[in-house]
Amino acid sequence: MEIPYTVEPRPDTGLFNAKVGIWLFLASEVMLFGALFSSYIMLRVGSDVWPHGMLNVPIGTLNTIVLITSSITVVMAWASLKLKAFGKFKLYQGCTVLLAMTFVIIKSYEYHDKFTHYFVRYSAGSEVKELTGHIEGSPMNWTLATLNNPTRPISEIRIHPDVASGEHGHDSGAAHPEVITVPTKQIKKLESFGPWHLTYLAIYFTLTGLHALHVIGGALVIGYFWGPGSRMWYSDPERFTNRVEVAGLFWHFVDLVWIFLFPVLYLL
Amino acid sequence: MSNSSHAAADSGAGHDHGDQLSIWRRYIFSTDHKVIGVQYGITALLFLFFGYGLMAMMRWQLAYPGKPIPVIGELLLRVLGPDMADKGIVTPDLYNSFGAMHGTIMVFLAIVPLAFAAFGNYVVPLQIGAPDMAFPRINMASYWAYFVGGVVMLVSFFIPGGAAKSGWTSYSPLATLADPGHRFDGQTFWIIGMVFLITSSLLGSVNFIATIVQLRAKGMSWMRLPFFVWAQFVTAFLLLLAFPPLEAAAIMQFMDKVFGSSFFLPSGLVVGGTPFSGSGGGSPLLWQHLFWFLAHPEVYVLILPGMGIVAEIIANNTRKPLFGYKSLVYSALAIGFLSFIVWAHHMYLTGMGTKISTFFQTTTMMISIPSVIILTTMFVSLWGGSIRFTTPMLFALAFLPMFGIGGLTGLPLGLNATDIDLHDTYYVIGHFHYIVAPGTIFALFAGIYHWYPKVTGRMMNEFWGKVHFALSLVFMNLVFMPMFIQGLEGMHRRMYDGGASYAASPDVAYGLSLALKLNVAISHAAWFLGLAQVPFIINFFVSLFRGKPAPSDNPWAATTLEWATPTPPPHGNFVHPPVVHRGPYEYNLPGAAVEFCPQNQPL
Amino acid sequence: MNATNEAEIKQATRRYVYVFVALLAGTIVTVLASYIPFGNHAVNVAVALAIAATKAFLVAGYFMHLLSERKLIYGLLATTGFFFLGLMFLTVSSGADQLKSLFH
Secondary structure, eight states: OOOOOSSSOOTTTOOOHHHHHHHHHHHHHHHHHHHHHHHHHHHHHHOSOOOOSOSOHHHHHHHHHHHHHHHHHHHHHHHHHHTTOHHHHHHHHHHHHHHHHHHHHHHHHHHHHHHTEEEEEEEETTEEEEEEEEETTOOSSOOHHHHTOTTSOOOEEEEEEOOOTTTSOSOTTOOOSOOEEEEGGGEEEEEESSTTTOHHHHHHHHHHHHHHHHHHHHHHHHHHHHTGGGGHHHHOHHHHHHHHHHHHHHHHHHHHHHHHHIIIIIIO | OHHHHHHHHHHHHHSTTTTTOOHIIIIISOOOHHHHHHHHHHHHHHHHHHHHHHHHHHHHHHHSTTSOOTTHHHHHHHHHOHHHHGGGOOOHHHHHHHHHHHHHIIIIIIIHIIIIIIHHHHHHHHHTTOSSOSOHHHHHHHHHHHHHHHHHHHHGGGSTTOBOOSTTTTOTTHHHHSOTTOSSOHHHHHHHHHHHHHHHHHHHHHHHHHHHHHOOOBTOOGGGSOHHHHHHHHHHHHHHHHHHHHHHHHHHHHHHHHSOOOSSOOTTOEETTEEOOSOOOOOHHHHHHHHHHHHHHHHHHHHHHHHHHHHHHHHHHHTSOOTTHHHHHHHHHHHHHHGGGOGGGGOGGGTOOHHHHHHHHHHHHHHHHHHHHHHHHHHHHHTTOOOOOOHHHHHHHHHHHHHHHHHHHHHHHHSHHHHHHHTTBHHHHHHHHHHIIIIIIHHHHHHHHHHHHHHHSBOOOHHHHHHHHHHHHHHHHHHHHHHHHHHHTTOBTTOTTTTHHHHHSTTSOHHHHHHHHHHHHHHHHHHHHHHTTHHHHHHHHHHHHHSOBOSSSOTTOOOSGGGGSOSSOOTTSOSSOOBOOSOSOOBSOTTOSSSBOOTTSOO | OOOOSHHHHHHHHHHHHHHHHHHHHHHHHHHHHHHSOOSSHHHHHHHHHHHHHHHHHHIIIIITOGGGOOHHHHHHHHHHHHHHHHHHHHHHHTTTTOGGGGGO
């Protein structure tokens, strides 16, 4: 006996196997991201202060548009297969992969920006001062341990402090004319804006990191159907169309998660 | 039998080149649901044995605190070093490790894989008349993900600092900060192992649901499904939807441990006398919510397949239909549904709000209703049956009162006021072990004895089976019944020395010091329980070669479809696609000419 | 969507383009709305989530052709949605009348 309903739908459910499988998988994904969203709410409700305007909104908006565009190319690729236009399928599917890569590149630029953005607490005379900004030379993830590294000690850091927020809006990366030099021995605490710095950043990195993994995974699958996997079009076109549809369903879900992530993390 | 085997070999040849596969593809990296089921079964039985071993060593420490374990102590010292087993004595760290890993291994690596994955994989496709699971390669991936998860858990015993030691519940902040000396400590391994296990059960549950929805044979309508299939169907849904929140929690705990975030670490934490340097602002309660959102449905994942197995065996050995098949099915569905909204009854002591506690107390009382319906229908099914007391039936019969004790002792724990007194005592240990050990494990033994002839073509020895049953029943109760007494006297579940230091103090309650004396008796019962499994282990292996050949494809004269295949079933299972004409349990129907009617027998 | 005939697919692709335009518009509107001071931040949250929910409906309904999907899928998603909401509301509300509020 062969496994039935791999291509044609089962009469009473009206679905082929993989369609049932992908929706079950997406249901569990809903619970995964749902749990993280619930955690976000619980942490935010329970916190005394919740930072606002820490992310770059224009870049986030751009990335949203990239992902939405990739969603329509995915559905167009499937529709092209339904219309037996294999060339158009290749074009749309290729676009999807490129857009997915664009998304990941933009995302990693944003991550890089966070890892080169610092919080410093230091003593100046009798008072303790705090400031945030970029260290000259844009080093990544320095800590006090990096500065005090016995083999390569760094005696001072030069910081370009952030413009006080409220004056110039969101953009925390804007340069400030004044550069502050702080000797290492006066520094009490030095950390970049990674997940360790704030619970807000922790949930930001967790949610977007997990989402980015989904983007990469989806891009690999879609890329496979664009490349070597597309040979199946000649041997079993109907099954291939189903596969592209199922991969597309996953991709739309990834898009859908981002539709919620964007306002929740960037705007609110 | 030999005829049908030949026919099967012919039909199997066309499918996936069944006969030309290398040994590797056929037995190790097989995509056949039966091979995967057996792989799951054997691996899970080994983990069951290992998990028991951990507890057997802990029981020595509880009975004879501070004394080196004979023989094994020397071994522990050589393998784990003096940090963990100085002079062969179980150190507090090692005791905590063993406790946490006993729970983890028993739940996630032994019982669930055995009850859900092994029996489900082998039996469900056969019972619904399918050639295989809907996604055979995903099925194989599921097993290997489980295998890797198990290896990660085992490896964690040998890393510096030892395996996870914050209980199987891994409550933060304790779990996050338990081993400040190592960033990649046992807890980190635990998280990584759990992610593999979660992936495995996710793949498995998708496969099970898709298979049951899509691959039922012609005529196998929903209300003709054997109850075992229903139980597995509900179980699969629990795994599918309850595990992801734990995965989310595991990811966050991983972030806390490896990247220094503070999801579960509140502000103002002091660790070892110094203020914690992280950002703080997290919520320890959040971990508990996400953990128990999985772990309560998980309890039903542990018990539902067992109920399914017992239902099959009871119908078959009473030679009459199950009483109230439909109420069984609806009860299983109700349990599945309600089990998602009872989880915080594990958290009454967290200082959670009283209104929400009341809500969870109410839903907890509600979920006992379908459980009692299931138990009652099974008891009533015995009424008027001409019962065959075979080994599987004995285990199935013992399941009923054992599960009853476990379930009823759970009611005081579900009620807010009484739980505050009983929380984290040995009473809790006794309660859930009655559900899982003499409950589910007995059901699993019943299943092994019942389906062994289908898998191997040989029967297991009845006499040694009955010896195994009698000894197991006695010692199971001797282990777990005294724990209720200890718990009611207030003995805490995590005391390293079994409470010896408490008993030594002059103002300890008389009852408690008496209850502590039970430790020695319980430990001996636990070790004898292990010995009682020897007849089973020998029987299991000897019957493979020397067992009485199964007299036919259907040695138990059963009605469900798995007995309509050749023995053992070939690749692709059925010689001809089966067509189902009747319900699952048509034994001794009034007016019927035959004693039983298999589901595929035409009207 | 189980449409097989060509005209239906062509009609569907036109619909996809409309949905795409609506999604772009939704994105712009969310960003702009986040800069409008509604007085209460809760209003901003509500507006942003309402727009996100609309966009999600468009993606799920049209791109994932959920609007013409089978009953079985609806049942699955309704169950999942119910448990997700249970997880979210029960978890978040468990802090509502917590003991700690007595000490603040």
